[in-house]
Amino acid sequence: MITTYDLMVAHPFLAGLPAEHVERLSRWARRAPFRAGTRIFEENGRAQRFYLVRDGSVDLRTKVPGHGEVVVETIGPGSVLGWSWLFPPYRWHFSAVTTDPVLSIALDGAGVRGLCAEDPELGYELTTRFMAVVVERMQATRLRLLDLYQAPA
Numbered sequence: 001m002i003t004t005y006d007l008m009v010a011h012p013f014l015a016g017l018p019a020e021h022v023e024r025l026s027r028w029a030r031r032a033p034f035r036a037g038t039r040i041f042e043e044n045g046r047a048q049r050f051y052l053v054r055d056g057s058v059d060l061r062t063k064v065p066g067h068g069e070v071v072v073e074t075i076g077p078g079s080v081l082g083w084s085w086l087f088p089p090y091r092w093h094f095s096a097v098t099t100d101p102v103l104s105i106a107l108d109g110a111g112v113r114g115l116c117a118e119d120p121e122l123g124y125e126l127t128t129r130f131m132a133v134v135v136e137r138m139q140a141t142r143l144r145l146l147d148l149y150q151a152p153a
Helices: 004-009 019-026 109-118 120-149
Strands: 029-034 039-041 049-055 058-064 068-075 095-098 102-108
Touching: 004 019, 004 029, 004 049, 004 102, 019 109, 019 120, 049 109, 058 120, 068 120, 102 109, 109 120
Parallel strands: none
Antiparallel strands: 029 102, 039 095, 049 102, 058 068, 058 095
């Protein structure tokens, strides 16, 4: 049987992380399957975990006045979902809705923050990786909003 640890070792987001770090993270992890159309989290809700997506796709959405909820980006296998658990005030900046069945690994935010505080090397490594995700999501949001507000020709 494939363990949560095995799934984590094979996930691209954790590639190159020392095995002892992955093992410590796995103590705060659990499998998290979702059906298609499931709202995993809501914009501005409490961010208490993050997800390593193994299978399936998730739409990241944001509310745009006059346009309702808009898909900013669709992420798939090998992606990480959620960075808001790492930065106070721990509120989601987007909503997340599955587009098809998803198998993910959910990691407890408070537990992982505790590991990062105990082990600055792990904390630095995860913060660096999550900052790359933040930059990528901000760029995707900017491009999507430019598309929405582009003046008709």
